[in-house]
Amino acid sequence: MELALSPEDAAFRDEVRAFIAENYPKEMRVPNPETDLTKEQSLLWHRILYKKGWIAPLWPKEYGGPGWSITRRFIFEQETSRAGTLPPLAFSVTMVGPVIYSFGNDAQKQKFLPRILSGEDWWCQGYSEPGSGSDLATVRTKAVRDGDHYIVNGHKTWTTLAQHADWIFCLVRTDPSAKPQAGISFLLIDMKSPGVSVRPIITIDGSHEVNDVFLEDVRVPVENLIGEENKGWTYAKFLLGNERTSMAGIGRSTRYLDRLKKIVKAEIPADDPAHLELSKEIGRIELDVLALEATELRVIAQMARGIDPGPAASLFKIRGTEIFQGITELTHRAIGNYGLALREQPLSANQFMPGPDYIHTASEKYLNARKLSIYGGSNEIQRNIIAKAVLGL
Numbered sequence: 001m002e003l004a005l006s007p008e009d010a011a012f013r014d015e016v017r018a019f020i021a022e023n024y025p026k027e028m029r030v031p032n033p034e035t036d037l038t039k040e041q042s043l044l045w046h047r048i049l050y051k052k053g054w055i056a057p058l059w060p061k062e063y064g065g066p067g068w069s070i071t072r073r074f075i076f077e078q079e080t081s082r083a084g085t086l087p088p089l090a091f092s093v094t095m096v097g098p099v100i101y102s103f104g105n106d107a108q109k110q111k112f113l114p115r116i117l118s119g120e121d122w123w124c125q126g127y128s129e130p131g132s133g134s135d136l137a138t139v140r141t142k143a144v145r146d147g148d149h150y151i152v153n154g155h156k157t158w159t160t161l162a163q164h165a166d167w168i169f170c171l172v173r174t175d176p177s178a179k180p181q182a183g184i185s186f187l188l189i190d191m192k193s194p195g196v197s198v199r200p201i202i203t204i205d206g207s208h209e210v211n212d213v214f215l216e217d218v219r220v221p222v223e224n225l226i227g228e229e230n231k232g233w234t235y236a237k238f239l240l241g242n243e244r245t246s247m248a249g250i251g252r253s254t255r256y257l258d259r260l261k262k263i264v265k266a267e268i269p270a271d272d273p274a275h276l277e278l279s280k281e282i283g284r285i286e287l288d289v290l291a292l293e294a295t296e297l298r299v300i301a302q303m304a305r306g307i308d309p310g311p312a313a314s315l316f317k318i319r320g321t322e323i324f325q326g327i328t329e330l331t332h333r334a335i336g337n338y339g340l341a342l343r344e345q346p347l348s349a350n351q352f353m354p355g356p357d358y359i360h361t362a363s364e365k366y367l368n369a370r371k372l373s374i375y376g377g378s379n380e381i382q383r384n385i386i387a388k389a390v391l392g393l
């Protein structure tokens, strides 16, 4: 399914396609790029996009964005995800960058934005804590003013890729006596500061993607406060809105559906009843993908005419993640006994493994995809948002 494009936008789409085909690094073509690549490898594509001026589609031109229309942003997102490229680090480019250029002061913009664009600084997100996830307003990490510094103490958790991070953006409590939302501030903390430590959490698929981050008497200069003290909740919500856009993941689902069809063909004889059973379920999911894609195209066309998308981001997050989880479940069923195998090591692009790659990675993908309905605001929370915004409950 394609958006009806003007000749100029169609030419832009062709340019993006050709650029990806010619420039996407071979060493990034590994089975599970999110978990298999080193920090340096995962920055290769970031740096190529930076040189081209395409690293931050969302950003206004004055801060280094490419100045694309909504349609072009959508085309770029669709082409890169269909081609299976690893997106630039969302915590830097999609999350903290827009907060800094929207609410930061000039010194913060000059210090941080260029380094986010170039990939020199790697950011992680310090929102969640043990006991504060969906109910984020209850964060307990404390920041107490001491002259020109805040002294920060607390425990952040589920912090994705903190093991590589140079900086962490944190929600901290600066006024314990105020109502929960009113006492929170948004603070940028250098991960090299004394008192910051990172402990890995190994997830169900065996990968090291998330961490605990401990903050013990960390001295943070007051100049690292974004906006006003105790107004952090406003900036935090702005950031979450950006986090949930483009979660429909049509490109990714389409790629994995194609792969699933090949697996069923290769692994299950056509006269086996399981073949027919799986083919029917694949057909059902394919229809779901098409329906979601049609909805996404409709919303993009409305946004291009200046119409507010309403709670569409929540809808895309729910359906997009359910569909992708469904595909990984069917894939897991289709590979039969291979579903028991978990790799001991990540695979690099040049490493030889006997048999097709799905034999070694489909179980991990299935297990890893459980996270999708939890992070970025759980799917239950997204349903609450839709219930309030659409049904008025």
Ligand SMILES: Cc1cc2nc3c(=O)[nH]c(=O)nc-3n(C[C@H](O)[C@H](O)[C@H](O)COP(=O)(O)OP(=O)(O)OC[C@H]3O[C@@H](n4cnc5c(N)ncnc54)[C@H](O)[C@@H]3O)c2cc1C
Pocket (backbone or CB within 6 Å): 124, 125, 126, 127, 128, 129, 131, 132, 133, 134, 135, 157, 158, 159, 160, 161, 210, 371, 374, 375, 376, 377, 378, 379, 380, 381, 384
């Ligand atoms: C892989 C992964 C990576 C993550 N990365 C980061 C990161 O980089 N930085 C960061 O800050 N956080 C990160 N998170 C944390 C994530 O944002 C939280 O896990 C999420 O917000 C849910 O919070 P919780 O885990 O505390 O669960 P809880 O909030 O305790 O929820 C438990 C269950 O109850 C349900 N529930 C809770 N409240 C309601 C309600 N009001 N109505 C209906 N159901 C409800 C939830 O949907 C869930 O099923 C990550 C999580 C995962 C799994």
